[in-house]
Amino acid sequence: xxxxxxxxxxxxxxxxxxxxxxxxxxxxxxxxxxxxxxxxxxxxxxxxxxxxxxxxxxxxxxxxxxxxxxxxxxxxxxxxxxxxxxxxxxxxxxxxxxxxxxxxxxxxxxxxxxxxxxxxxxxxxxxxxxxxxxxxxxxxxxxxxxxxxxxxxxxxxxxxxxxxxxxxxxxxxxxxxxxxxxxxxxxxxxxxxxxxxxxxxxxxxxxxxxxxxxxxxxxxxxxxxxxxxxxxxxxxxxxxxxxxxxxxxxxxxxxxxxxxxxxxxxxxxxxxxxxxxxxxxxxxxxxxxxxxxxxxxxxxxxxxxxxxxxxxxxxxxxxxxxxxxxxxxxxxxxxxxxxxxxxxxxxxxxxxxxxxxxxxxxxxxxxxxxxxxxxxxxxxxxxxxxxxxxxxxxxxxxxxxxxxxxxxxxxxxxxxxxxxxxxxxxxxxxxxxxxxxxxxxxxxxxxxxxxxxxxxxxxxxxxxxxxxxxxxxxxxxxxxxxxxxxxxxxxxxxxxxxxxxxxxxxxxxxxxxxxxxxxxxxxxxxxxxxxxxxxxxxxxxxxxxxxxxxxxxxxxxxxxxxxxxxxxxxxxxxxxxxxxxxxxxxxxxxxxxxxxxxxxxxxxxxxxxxxxxxxxxxxxxxxxxxxxxxxx
Numbered sequence: 001x002x003x004x005x006x007x008x009x010x011x012x013x014x015x016x017x018x019x020x021x022x023x024x025x026x027x028x029x030x031x032x033x034x035x036x037x038x039x040x041x042x043x044x045x046x047x048x049x050x051x052x053x054x055x056x057x058x059x060x061x062x063x064x065x066x067x068x069x070x071x072x073x074x075x076x077x078x079x080x081x082x083x084x085x086x087x088x089x090x091x092x093x094x095x096x097x098x099x100x101x102x103x104x105x106x107x108x109x110x111x112x113x114x115x116x117x118x119x120x121x122x123x124x125x126x127x128x129x130x131x132x133x134x135x136x137x138x139x140x141x142x143x144x145x146x147x148x149x150x151x152x153x154x155x156x157x158x159x160x161x162x163x164x165x166x167x168x169x170x171x172x173x174x175x176x177x178x179x180x181x182x183x184x185x186x187x188x189x190x191x192x193x194x195x196x197x198x199x200x201x202x203x204x205x206x207x208x209x210x211x212x213x214x215x216x217x218x219x220x221x222x223x224x225x226x227x228x229x230x231x232x233x234x235x236x237x238x239x240x241x242x243x244x245x246x247x248x249x250x251x252x253x254x255x256x257x258x259x260x261x262x263x264x265x266x267x268x269x270x271x272x273x274x275x276x277x278x279x280x281x282x283x284x285x286x287x288x289x290x291x292x293x294x295x296x297x298x299x300x301x302x303x304x305x306x307x308x309x310x311x312x313x314x315x316x317x318x319x320x321x322x323x324x325x326x327x328x329x330x331x332x333x334x335x336x337x338x339x340x341x342x343x344x345x346x347x348x349x350x351x352x353x354x355x356x357x358x359x360x361x362x363x364x365x366x367x368x369x370x371x372x373x374x375x376x377x378x379x380x381x382x383x384x385x386x387x388x389x390x391x392x393x394x395x396x397x398x399x400x401x402x403x404x405x406x407x408x409x410x411x412x413x414x415x416x417x418x419x420x421x422x423x424x425x426x427x428x429x430x431x432x433x434x435x436x437x438x439x440x441x442x443x444x445x446x447x448x449x450x451x452x453x454x455x456x457x458x459x460x461x462x463x464x465x466x467x468x469x470x471x472x473x474x475x476x477x478x479x480x481x482x483x484x485x486x487x488x489x490x491x492x493x494x495x496x497x498x499x500x501x502x503x504x505x506x507x508x509x510x511x512x513x514x515x516x517x518x519x520x521x522x523x524x525x526x527x528x529x530x531x532x533x534x535x536x537x538x539x540x541x542x543x544x545x546x547x548x549x550x551x552x553x554x555x556x557x558x559x560x561x562x563x564x565x566x567x568x569x570x571x572x573x574x575x576x577x578x579x580x581x582x583x584x585x586x587x588x589x590x591x592x593x594x595x596x597x598x599x600x601x602x603x604x605x606x607x608x609x610x611x612x613x614x615x616x617x618x619x620x621x622x623x624x625x626x627x628x629x630x631x632x
Contacts, residue, residue: 004092004096004389004390004392005093005096007174008089008092008093008096009089009093011085011089011174011178012086012089012090012093015082015085015086015089016086018082019079019082019083019086022075022078022079022082023079025075026072026075026076026079029068029071029072029075030072032068033065033068033069033072036061036064036065036068037061037065039061040061040062040065043060043061077185080185081182081183084181084182084187085178085181085182087103088177088178088181088182089178090102091103092386092390095390096390098421098422100133100134100419101128101129101133103137104132104133104134104135104136104137105132105133105136105144106126106127106128106130106132106133107125107127107130107132107133107136107144107148108126108127108128110125110126110144110145110148110152111125111126111127111130114126114152117152118499118500118501118522118525118526118529119475119479119499119500119501119539120151120152121504122471122472122475122501122502122503122504122539123472123475123476123479123499123501123503124419124472124476125148125151125152125479126148129419130419131151131418131419131476131479131480132147132148132151134387134418134419135147135151135383135384135386135387135485136383137177137180137181137379137382137383137386138376138379138380138382138383139180139181139184139187139188139189139285139289139379140188140189140191140193140285140286140289140375140376140379141189141190141191141192141193142191142193142372142373142375142376142379143375143376143378143379143380143383145193145376146376146377146379146380147379147380147383147384147483150380150483150484151479151483154479154482154483154496154497154498154499154534155482155483155484157399157401157496159484160399160481160482160484161399162300162301162302163302163381163384163483163484164396164484165300165301165302166300166301166302166303166381166385166484167381167384167385167388167396167484167485167486168300168388168396169298169299169300169303170303170381170382170384170385171385171386171388171389172389173296173385174389176292176296176382177382177385177386177389179292180289180292180293180378180379180382183285183288183289183291183292184284184285184288184289185284185285185288186282186284186285188285189281189282189285189286190282191280191281191282191283191285191286192279192281193369193372193376195278195279196279196280196283196368196372197368197369197372198279199275199276199278199279199280199361199365200279200361200364200365200366200368200369201365201366201369202361202365213265213268213269213354213355213358220355220359223355224352224355227348227351227352228352230254230258230348231346231347231348231352233254234251234254234255234258234346234347234348235346235347237250237251237254238251238346258348262351265351269350269351269354272354272357272358272361273332273350273353273354273357276325276328276329276332276357276361277329277332277333280325280326280329283322283325283326283329284323284326286322286372286375287319287322287323287326288319289375289379290310290317290318290319290322290371290375291317291319293306293307293310293374293378294307294310294311294317294318294319302377302381303378303381306374306377306378307374309370309371309373309374310371310374312367318367318371318374321360321364321367321371322371324360325357325360325364328353328356328357328360329357331349331353332349332350332353332357334349335349335350381484384483384484384485384486387485387486388485388486391486391488394486394487394488394489395486395487395489395490395491395492396486396487397477397481397486397487397489397491397492397494398491398492398493398494399481399494399495399496400493400494400495407433407495407535407567408432408433408434408495408497408535408536408537408567408568408569409432409433409434409493409494409495409569410430410431410432410433410474410478410492410493410494410495410497410537410569411430411431411432411491411492411493411494412429412430412431412474412477412489412491412492412493412494413429413489413490413491413492414427414428414429414489414490414491415428415429415430415473415474415477415487415488415489415492416473416488416489417469417472417473417476417488418476418477418480418488419476425488426466426608426610427488427489427490428470428473428609428610428611429611430457430470430474430571430611431454432454432455432456432457432537432569432570432571433454433455433569434453434455434535434567434569453589453590454589454590454591454592455564455568455570455590455591456560456563456564456569456570456571456572456583456590456591456592457570457571457572457591457592457593457594458572458574458579458580458582458583458591458592458593458594459471459571459572459573459574459594459595459596459611460573460574460575460577460579460580460593460594460595460596460615460616461573461575461595461596461597461598461616462575462596462597462598462616463575464598464605464607465596465597465598465607465609465616466607466609467541467573467574467575467596468503468541468573470571470573470596470611471501471503471539471540471541471571471573472503472539474537474539474571475499475501475537475539477489477492478494478497478499479499481494482497495535496534496535497534497535497536497537497569498529498532498534498535498536498537499536499537499539500525500526500529500536500537500538500539501526501538501539501540501541502519502522502523502526502539502540502541502543503539503540503541516544519544520544523540523543523559526538526540526563527559527562527563527566530563530566530567530568535567535568535569536563536566536567536568536569536570537568537569538563538568538569538570538571538572539571540570540571540572540573541573542573542574542575543556543559543560543572543573543574543579544556544559545574545576552576552578552579553579553581553582556572556574556579556582557579557582560572560582560591564591575616577615577616580593580615580616592613593613593614593615594611594612594613595611595612595613595614595615595616596609596610596611596612596616597612597616
């Protein structure tokens with residue numbers, strides 16, 4: 001793959017040049033419109049006052065003005081599209097410079113929705129400085145929700161392999177991702193997929209206890225023909241009243257019958273029209289994005305499947321159907337125009353469109369969820385592909401099928417935290433595995449099994465030495481791997497894992513919880529994960545440090561051994577050397593002590609954040625206190 005920076009810089013410069021030319025054209029068209037208006041005024045004056053020309057000559061600049069209006073609108077749309085394309089590459093350049101917050105959405109609502117999730121808050125999945133903000137490029141609410149769900153819930157290995165294949169295909173496809181980012185009249189949409197699906201599948205009728213429109217289905221054509229006939233009769237009677245001297249009686253008599261009929265069925269018409277207005281907001285952008293997907297020739301298995309979902313058996317595409325609905329909604333909204341509304345009443349505009357919209361719903365409603373699901377998945381895959389393109393040094397993990405005895409494995413070489421700048425990121429190796437495999441293992445598994453089968457690393461070290469960052473590094477890379485994304489590592493091999501963590505904990509005055517109680521509640525949720533089929537990866541920071549040393553040692557040892565007995569693997573950090581003694585039992589080979597160290601030079605503490613074997617031998621608490629000015 002070529003250098004991402006050079007590609008983005010070249011394309012951003014091209015869009016800048018095109019945008020400047022387009023803006024010059026827009027100014028020219030604007031001044032031309034003004035000139036045409038002045039020319040029309042002059043021609044009208046010369047025709048009426050000086051009688052030099054027939055008044056019909058004024059129609060020439062009028063027609064030219066209409067042409068310029070259409071042209072001006074197209075030029076404005078092109079300028080808007082070029083601005084989005086330029087922003088697409090500028091945001092990418094910002095990310096390449098280390099400012100990955102540029103152009104991203106924090107996904108704070110997902111943090112609120114999943115406040116009790118077993119690892120989301122600990123690994124900073126959502127929020128201003130989050131993994132979601134690093135990844136997401138979705139323009140629809142559905143795309144954001146699906147990407148968030150991938151980070152929160154790991155997929156089976158087969159699904160992950162299909163995602164990886166799709167991400168590898170989309171990563172170099174910069175033109176496709178640019179079109180996804182720039183197409184449409186609005187930048188993004190908060191269209192509620194659940195509301196649109198609920199309306200399309202007819203839940204509005206069942207939920208409100210309302211039946212279908214009168215005659216819908218079997219006698220719909222007859223009813224719609226009658227509506228057209230009544231609309232024609234309205235026009236005829238009002239014309240007869242105003243132009244032919246018929247008087248108001250025919251028109252008023254017909255109007256009374258229509259009013260009575262409308263009152264009888266108003267709830268059903270209102271259910272259709274109000275329901276589609278709420279559900280179809282910003283449908284134009286969805287149709288534009290679907291059209292971009294439909295035009296792209298895909299090769300990977302998953303993308304081909306998604307593209308197929310957007311095409312019906314009769315060849316009608318999802319984008320075409322969505323645009324049909326959008327046009328119907330736009331026509332329906334024209335009744336809000338005070339000038340058109342009286343004519344709309346004569347034409348029975350709302351009832352006729354209600355039948356058209358309901359007919360659309362019965363033809364396509366059962367496929368709306370499929371369309372929106374395919375769009376959301378392509379957006380989520382494109383987000384991961386953008387991340388892969390911007391970080392060509394990152395690698396896709398190798399997904400290892402779990403063995404017959406459920407042996408978990410995590411073998412990471414040069415793991416780094418995905419959110420840290422390159423100049424600040426220090427990579428470390430982490431190897432964790434369950435009991436050694438039985439006979440029948442393949443060569444690669446045998447090589448791994450030949451290593452010491454360590455299920456848990458006890459990570460000791462002084463304050464600020466990097467212990468918590470190591471936990472987050474392992475956790476975020478596993479979350480990325482099990483979402484289908486590349487990871488920040490030279491290599492990563494892992495089996496399916498259920499991540500459970502206890503890193504960021506707070507007491508709660510509102511709920512009457514101490515920090516210790518919040519911690520043991522979280523630890524219970526981690527232990528409960530071992531009851532499912534996936535082996536557990538536990539990440540426990542400063543375990544039980546809210547109680548006395550004796551209880552802490554006994555409680556931590558019991559919890560760790562309980563997790564290991566249930567086949568879990570993981571890391572536990574501590575700066576209490578008494579806890580490090582758990583791994584020093586000669587009979588306990590499942591645990592190993594590792595540590596971070598620091599050194600004091602010229603009165604300042606320096607960290608190298610390198611993971612080393614054994615237990616830390618010094619503490620820096622007093623040094624840190626003196627460094628900030630405390631007299632200790």
